[in-house]
Amino acid sequence: MDHERRCKLDVPRDLYEKVGDRKRIIKLIKIGLLSLKVVYLEKEIADLADKIKGSKKHITELPHETERLYELLGKAIEDRQVLEKMLDKGR
Amino acid sequence: MNIQRKKVKKIALENDCEILETAKKLGISLDSEAIRNIIGLGMDSSHVESQLKQTVKELEEKKEELESHFKKIALQTVRLEAEYVGVRNQYARIFRDNRVLAMHLCVHTPMNDHERRMRDLLIQKYIIDSKLA
Numbered sequence: 001m002d003h004e005r006r007c008k009l010d011v012p013r014d015l016y017e018k019v020g021d022r023k024r025i026i027k028l029i030k031i032g033l034l035s036l037k038v039v040y041l042e043k044e045i046a047d048l049a050d051k052i053k054g055s056k057k058h059i060t061e062l063p064h065e066t067e068r069l070y071e072l073l074g075k076a077i078e079d080r081q082v083l084e085k086m087l088d089k090g091r
Numbered sequence: 092m093n094i095q096r097k098k099v100k101k102i103a104l105e106n107d108c109e110i111l112e113t114a115k116k117l118g119i120s121l122d123s124e125a126i127r128n129i130i131g132l133g134m135d136s137s138h139v140e141s142q143l144k145q146t147v148k149e150l151e152e153k154k155e156e157l158e159s160h161f162k163k164i165a166l167q168t169v170r171l172e173a174e175y176v177g178v179r180n181q182y183a184r185i186f187r188d189n190r191v192l193a194m195h196l197c198v199h200t201p202m203n204d205h206e207r208r209m210r211d212l213l214i215q216k217y218i219i220d221s222k223l224a
Binding site (some may be wrong): 005006009010013014016022023027028029030034035036038040041042044045048049056061063065070072073074075076077078080082083086089 | 100108111116124128129138147150151154158161164165168172175181186193196199215
């Protein structure tokens with residue numbers, strides 16, 4: 001009973017009369033929904049393509065940034081050795 | 092209320108319950124106004140149902156492909172970011188240590204010119220410039 005009630009649609013009467021028959025109404029609803037689905041999917045695909053593009057750019061830049069940090073780290077380690085040596089001498 | 096009821100005609104979907112499933116997936120309600128708009132879209136469409144179904148199928152395949160590609164890139168990103176953050180934290184820790192050591196160096200008397208230059212350079216780098224940054 002519940003299933004039956006759920007499987008009924010309220011079609012505006014003026015539209016129903018304009019189209020004329022149930023089968024054509026159902027067909028138009030199906031086509032309308034499929035058109036909407038196409039639009040939604042196209043948008044999702046475009047968003048995904050943008051995200052991929054952004055991520056690709058990010059993963060191209062990251063190794064350079066990491067490399068730059070490794071250089072800074074190496075220099076900071078050298079500095080620490082110098083600092084420790086100088087402070088040891090002063091004791 | 093009766094007037095409102097007369098404005099719509101209830102039609103049974105019978106074996107066409109896929110309409111409900113599609114609407115649910117799209118997150119749209121199927122009240123009479125929504126149905127009016129959907130029928131409007133159907134009337135405006137220049138495609139037949141089978142063409143649209145084929146297009147949906149192709150787009151879903153493309154979406155799946157892109158999602159899979161994106162997941163692979165996301166994994167790569169996570170790995171690279173983890174390395175970046177690791178090095179950055181290590182650098183920040185050593186920089187802070189050096190800053191403390193440079194502060195100790197401020198009260199240190201240099202033994203020669205070379206040491207004086209080196210001392211001034213390190214104080215400049217780890218205390219003065221670091222404050223400006």
